[in-house]
Amino acid sequence: MEPSDGESGRGARVAVLIGAAIVLVSLCSCVAAVAAVVTWGDDVYRRLVHDRGETVALGQAGRDGAFEFTVSRIDCGIAQIGDSFVNQTAIGQYCLAELTVRNVGKRPAIFEDALQRAYSPDGARYAADSAAGILANSEHQLFQNQINPGNRVTGVVVYDIPQDRHIAELELHESEDSAGLRVTL
Template identity: 50%
Template sequence: MRKTTTLALIATAVVALGCGSGATDKASSSGGAEAGDKAATTAKIGQPARDGKFEFTVKSSKCGVAKIGSEPLAQKAQGQFCLVTLNVKNIGKEAQMFDGSSQKAYAADGTEYSADSGAAIYANKNADTFLNDINPGNQVTGVVVFDIPKNAKLAKLELHDSMFSGGVDVALS
């Protein structure tokens, strides 16, 4: 368990260092989206939604998963895992790294949940899916994992091209 957490922290730090320049490009090219602008751009499952250099399409969302991976390396949820399968396409003019830990999920009451990068390692068969730069025009599909309480239900996602971007909302219901 410690090894997984350490790997996730290292990966997040590497991603954070690599994403700084992309965030600056986005802020200067988009004029900085205000929070009120996001409400007008809420997408649904299956619809493309853009933030910065990425176009996201949420393919599916499945909650109620108790564990991910195979023994002896399986990871057990504190509550329940919600697996969000999404396609990420680079619509920019330079490579951009997707950071699963920059994604957020929300319950209907506004409770915010962060992504579980350690569990995502087990949920993605191709471990490097989200830890490599995505070149312009290319796209990847993978799973972002959220560990939420057993009685909770996700209402929306807030997807980001980097930890510094304004994000775009995708409704899950």
């Protein structure tokens, strides 16, 4: 027995609805995957990087790429940076990480404060405050400085963190793609 025209039309509509449902589910899955990467991607990336990167304590030298970093101290609780004419006030408190960077590679490399991260004990990540860093390094040549092989520069990386927090770890990078050096405080 052959299907009537009404039955074949209904079958085509069902097939189209099933196909549309499959496309809709696929699209929602892609959106969910992108949202997951955006939400948790940095944490996953950080765990992968930490599995490969070196860890040192405050005052110890450690290497990432062509740079050897030594963090000599961290001072927090600073409300303002600069002088009486040009200054900047912290939103929370400034924490200053004093460090030495030596190029142990074979070609010039540029130090960028934007690549240097700080973490609180609960894992909150803080970016460097470049404007405050320029004021804090008025007598140093650390930022955006091309460091030739064998040369060493000293300066301060500045972080503006909440008043009730402190820095437990720094993650220092020679480049955006490097594994990173962890400095535990």
